[in-house]
Amino acid sequence: MARKSMLGLAIAVCACLLSRFTAASEEQRPVVSQQEAQTSGVAPPVGPQVAIEVHGHWTIEVRNPNVTLAERRKVENAYVGGNFLPRLLGRSVGVVAWAVGFGGAGTALSISEGGGLSPPTVPTSGPNSGKLVLSGSLTNLFSSAGTSASLSTMTTNIVPCAACSAITFTQANLSPAVTLGAGQLLTVTVVISFS
Numbered sequence: 735m736a737r738k739s740m741l742g743l744a745i746a747v748c749a750c751l752l753s754r755f756t757a758a759s760e761e762q763r764p765v766v767s768q769q770e771a772q773t774s775g776v777a778p779p780v781g782p783q784v785a786i787e788v789h790g791h792w793t794i795e796v797r798n799p800n801v802t803l804a805e806r807r808k809v810e811n812a813y814v815g816g817n818f819l820p821r822l823l824g825r826s827v828g829v830v831a832w833a834v835g836f837g838g839a840g841t842a843l844s845i846s847e848g849g850g851l852s853p854p855t856v857p858t859s860g861p862n863s864g865k866l867v868l869s870g871s872l873t874n875l876f877s878s879a880g881t882s883a884s885l886s887t888m889t890t891n892i893v894p895c896a897a898c899s900a901i902t903f904t905q906a907n908l909s910p911a912v913t914l915g916a917g918q919l920l921t922v923t924v925v926i927s928f929s
Contacts (some may be wrong), residue, residue, distance in 0.1 A: 788813035790890060790904035791925045799917040811888065811906030818892065818901055831893040832868055833900060834922055838886035838911055845870040845922065846893075862925050871921040886911040890924055 790811040796804045821827040832854055833846035845851045851870030857863050868890065886908050891900035904926065914920055 786819075787929050788815075788819075788904065789927045789929065790906070791927070792888065792906070793923045794888075794908075794912060795919075795921045796912060796914055797919040797921065799919075801919075804915075804918060805912060807908070807912060809888070809906055809908065811890075811904045813903070814905045815892075815901060815903045818903065827894045829892050830895055830898075833891040833893065834868060834870060834924060835889040835891055836885040836887065836912075836920075837889075838908075839884045841883040841885065843872060843883070843885070843920070844891075845872055845920075864927075866926040867923065868926070869921070869923040871919055873919050882913050882915040884911040884913055888922075890926070 790813070792807075792809040792811060794805075794807045794809065796806075798804050818827065822829070831847040832851060833844050834851060835845075836843045847853055850872055851868060855867045856865065857867065888906055888908060889902045890904045892903050893900050904924075
């Protein structure tokens with residue numbers, strides 16, 4: 735009888751240890767991305783999913799030759815950089831310069847570093863603390879009266895190397911379009927943040 739009790743106790747202890755080992759190994763199971771899950775047949779993680787969002791907040795001003803404000807617009811735009819951020823973090827691409835572009839109805843304008851766009855800053859205090867800030871301006875775009883540009887799209891662009899084409903980082907459409915007339919000054923501030 736004592737032998738049966740000992741055997742029963744041993745089985746219970748083994749079952750308890752086995753259940754704890756199984757639970758511990760499940761807690762330590764590696765996280766598998768959605769893409770890895772599809773190619774390997776392993777189930778993707780369940781539970782809350784966290785994503786990084788890129789926000790672009792633009793302030794666009796058009797000033798008359800006498801410096802009075804003709805128009806002020808605040809616009810939000812969307813990240814369209816595709817795989818640029820992972821490539822940047824993986825050091826397979828860098829940033830040589832930033833540019834801000836406007837386009838529409840046969841017009842393409844660009845404000846780039848060294849050509850009206852200040853080098854990017856990341857303030858440590860104030861409302862833009864911890865955010866990337868780009869600002870710049872274009873002056874005297876048109877010399878003849880009656881000549882104007884209708885600007886309906888805007889982009890922030892990154893130049894990854896001196897011989898590379900620019901990569902569009904954020905983009906938005908302006909509706910209605912911003913009209914820029916002869917002698918007017920276009921100023922822009924773009925604040926890029928992450929959450």
